[in-house]
Amino acid sequence: MSLARNRVYELVRSEIISCSLMPGAEIRESELAQRLGVSKSPVRDAMQKLELEGLVDIEPRRGHRVRAISVKDAEDIIELRLILETETVKKVARIASDAELRDLDRFRTADQSSAARFTEYNRTFHHALSLLSQNRRLSDETRRLMDVYDRLCIVSLSMLSGKGGFDDPLRDHIAIIDALQERNGNAAARVMRRHVTKSRSQILRALEKRPIIG
16 A cells, blocks of 8 residues: 555544544545545545445445444444453463553543543553453454544544543453462453443433434
């Protein structure tokens, strides 16, 4: 992928995941090309790649649209998180080095100034756990999953910003770290399951209140 194509792809992908481009928003090739100072060709290529990732819908003779967030898709994403991450922490408790587990202390605090900042912290924490599994495919899949999950996270956490709403997920992260540092994989898995299950309820409530359901 050329530099122009990669730049367009990364920028639009970032805007979709951060909800700067809201679910359901129309994307016009000519307007996007003009804004980014490129031809339509890299824009078209980026749209095709984003369609493959499930972030954009291409409508024949009508253009492109950011894929809406459906309740079913949200539930599928959360179910996959439960499967991947509960098993991940069990493995991490067994195989991670003492130094690697101590390094997780950096996630005991988080920037809670906005939903976007906390979402970035959240994604980094869960990806860090997957890296400790020493399974590249699992880590890659978790990274992709958390990128898509970001849209759900921003939708739900934006309702909690300024209300201490980030405290509860942060406490769960700390409890997961405590369990891992004690090498108690079962306890870490229980907290992870509780953590993801709570996020499911929060996300589904948020989707009901925001006009972005597909």
